[in-house]
Amino acid sequence: MGYEMRVEREPQAAVSEGEALAGGVVVRDLNAWYGSFQALRGIGLLVAPRRITAVIGPSGCGKSTFIRCLNRMHEVVPKACATGQVFLRGEDIYAPGVDAVEVRRRVGMVFQKPNPFPTMSVFDNVAAGLRLNGFLVRRSEIAETVEKSLRQAALWDEVKDKVNRPATELSGGQQQRLCIARALAVEPEVVLMDEPCSALDPVATLKIEDLMRELAKEYTIVIVTHNMQQAARVSDYTAVMMMAEDRAGEMVEFGNTREVFTNPKDRRTEDYITGRLG
Amino acid sequence: MSISTYQRRRTTNALMLGFCAVSAFLAVGVLVLILGFVLAKGISSLNIDLFTKMPVPEGEPGGGVANSMVGSLITVGLAAVIGIPIGIGAGIFLSEYAGPRLGDVVRFTADVLTGVPSIVIGIFVYGLVVLRMGNFSALAAGIALAIIMLPIMARSSEEMLRLVPQSQREAALALGISRWRTILSVVIPVAQRGLVTGALLAIARAAGETAPLLFTALGNRFLSLSATGGPIDALPLRIYRYATGPYSEQHQQAWAASFVLVLAVFVISLTARLLLRRR
Numbered sequence: 001m002g003y004e005m006r007v008e009r010e011p012q013a014a015v016s017e018g019e020a021l022a023g024g025v026v027v028r029d030l031n032a033w034y035g036s037f038q039a040l041r042g043i044g045l046l047v048a049p050r051r052i053t054a055v056i057g058p059s060g061c062g063k064s065t066f067i068r069c070l071n072r073m074h075e076v077v078p079k080a081c082a083t084g085q086v087f088l089r090g091e092d093i094y095a096p097g098v099d100a101v102e103v104r105r106r107v108g109m110v111f112q113k114p115n116p117f118p119t120m121s122v123f124d125n126v127a128a129g130l131r132l133n134g135f136l137v138r139r140s141e142i143a144e145t146v147e148k149s150l151r152q153a154a155l156w157d158e159v160k161d162k163v164n165r166p167a168t169e170l171s172g173g174q175q176q177r178l179c180i181a182r183a184l185a186v187e188p189e190v191v192l193m194d195e196p197c198s199a200l201d202p203v204a205t206l207k208i209e210d211l212m213r214e215l216a217k218e219y220t221i222v223i224v225t226h227n228m229q230q231a232a233r234v235s236d237y238t239a240v241m242m243m244a245e246d247r248a249g250e251m252v253e254f255g256n257t258r259e260v261f262t263n264p265k266d267r268r269t270e271d272y273i274t275g276r277l278g
Numbered sequence: 279m280s281i282s283t284y285q286r287r288r289t290t291n292a293l294m295l296g297f298c299a300v301s302a303f304l305a306v307g308v309l310v311l312i313l314g315f316v317l318a319k320g321i322s323s324l325n326i327d328l329f330t331k332m333p334v335p336e337g338e339p340g341g342g343v344a345n346s347m348v349g350s351l352i353t354v355g356l357a358a359v360i361g362i363p364i365g366i367g368a369g370i371f372l373s374e375y376a377g378p379r380l381g382d383v384v385r386f387t388a389d390v391l392t393g394v395p396s397i398v399i400g401i402f403v404y405g406l407v408v409l410r411m412g413n414f415s416a417l418a419a420g421i422a423l424a425i426i427m428l429p430i431m432a433r434s435s436e437e438m439l440r441l442v443p444q445s446q447r448e449a450a451l452a453l454g455i456s457r458w459r460t461i462l463s464v465v466i467p468v469a470q471r472g473l474v475t476g477a478l479l480a481i482a483r484a485a486g487e488t489a490p491l492l493f494t495a496l497g498n499r500f501l502s503l504s505a506t507g508g509p510i511d512a513l514p515l516r517i518y519r520y521a522t523g524p525y526s527e528q529h530q531q532a533w534a535a536s537f538v539l540v541l542a543v544f545v546i547s548l549t550a551r552l553l554l555r556r557r
Contacts, residue, residue, distance in 0.1 A: 025407070073452055078377070105454025115445040119467040129453040132463050186453060 002204025011258040014235045015046040021090045023049030024220050030084035032065050039065045041248040052221045054235035061241045062249025065226040067192050071107035072100040108183030110193045114175035116167035123163040129186035153181035154211050193223040209234050232261050240269045295335050320533025333499050345501040346516035353512050354485050356420025362477050365431020373439035388429040397423050400490035414509040419495035427480040437473030472552050478550035481542045488514035513539045
């Protein structure tokens with residue numbers, strides 16, 4: 001293969017279904033629709049605990065739809081629905097009787113564009129998840145959690161003197177790290193990131209990538225990205241999605257990142273990562 | 279192109295431009311004219327007595343319309359207390375919960391309600407509230423004015439809530455915050471200023487209504503502070519009574535009261551606009 005992709009991560013052992021069921025996420029036969037249009041078909045994936053799993057693929061192949069199915073945000077869109085099984089630490093979040101609101105508290109999400117609450121201060125943004133969920137936490141506990149989350153998001157040193165300023169005064173990169181801190185404050189089991197760097201400059205992007213590596217020591221992370229270099233740089237495992245004939249997204253390849261980028265099994269993956277497709 | 283065609287086009291163009299400019303000037307100037315006219319007519323009675331004294335018996339000089347002003351504050355206040363929460367609630371329903379079909383039905387109904395003549399609303403409330411309570415009251419007037427405010431409030435708050443980016447709702451929902459909490463603590467604060475603006479415009483509209491008060495507040499020469507205990511006066515009613523009467527003192531007080539009313543509505547509307555502009 002005449003194309004070299006820099007893969008920084010050490011190759012990981014294949015994910016076993018057991019470890020994904022115990023501490024990560026297992027996706028089985030996931031289908032998603034927008035009205036009558038099928039956006040995802042038969043997706044299966046094992047997400048290893050405390051590792052970064054990247055989902056890559058050409059535009060419109062359903063990456064974002066897929067990641068939004070992992071915390072049941074997909075169904076927030078009018079007329080959207082999903083079927084299949086998604087096990088979060090062994091528990092199917094699509095089983096009848098499971099509360100989507102509860103699922104979203106356990107699975108945090110960071111969006112493409114930084115979306116801090118504009119009417120709230122830096123502090124209140126991070127505290128929002130705790131307060132608005134009606135957790136009965138004391139003022140001192142909230143302050144502790146906010147500081148801890150901001151430190152985890154590598155933002156504390158930059159904002160510690162202006163935690164009471166409006167969140168909108170921060171730069172784009174800082175806002176995105178604020179959104180990460182906000183997601184971490186409710187202590188999620190999994191953190192989903194939907195192209196978290198696509199609205200950021202290269203310096204801010206690198207900061208977020210470093211942060212992701214740091215977070216992967218404690219959190220299970222799934223990141224959607226259209227930036228293959230980014231997937232190669234930060235992820236341990238990579239899943240590749242492609243559009244089928246009818247434009248429904250399918251998973252065509254999954255494995256450890258080094259394997260996927262240097263020795264893809266599927267022809268379409270190879271075409272995609274060498275730039276002949278998408 | 280011949281010279282004459284060219285000139286004819288130029289003339290037509292100038293005429294049309296002139297017509298539109300004059301129309302625009304008239305539309306804007308009418309408010310200035312009304313304010314000026316009302317002020318000129320009522321200036322002799324525009325004094326402190328107007329705000330502090332009660333109406334005097336017909337033919338006697340002096341007196342004021344203090345009771346009407348208090349009555350207007352009470353009836354419009356009651357209308358605001360009833361109409362604003364329901365209006366905002368309907369707006370939230372339209373913007374956040376209703377599907378396209380149900381939403382259209384509610385929206386269309388609200389638009390029809392906006393167009394219902396206010397005197398019909400007055401008669402409706404007369405039948406529904408006044409007859410059952412056995413007397414005219416500020417409460418009945420408040421309900422009638424609230425019905426007038428309701429569709430304005432519902433539509434304007436819907437528009438304002440729709441302006442809040444979807445990403446804000448998703449940010450909150452993704453934190454595991456319930457739908458209702460998301461609306462209350464994230465969506466409404468962002469739309470707050472727009473909601474206040476809508477409320478002020480609805481209040482301004484209600485403050486000037488006369489017809490619905492005829493069957494609900496009725497009018498009263500004395501000061502009434504009770505919400506349910508009998509007729510109450512209001513500025514538009516007092517203006518109506520004085521203007522249709524034969525006494526010139528009353529005519530002048532009607533002009534002065536009109537000036538106060540128009541000015542109040544103008545100031546409320548202006549405040550609403552300024553609130554919306556300042557970001």
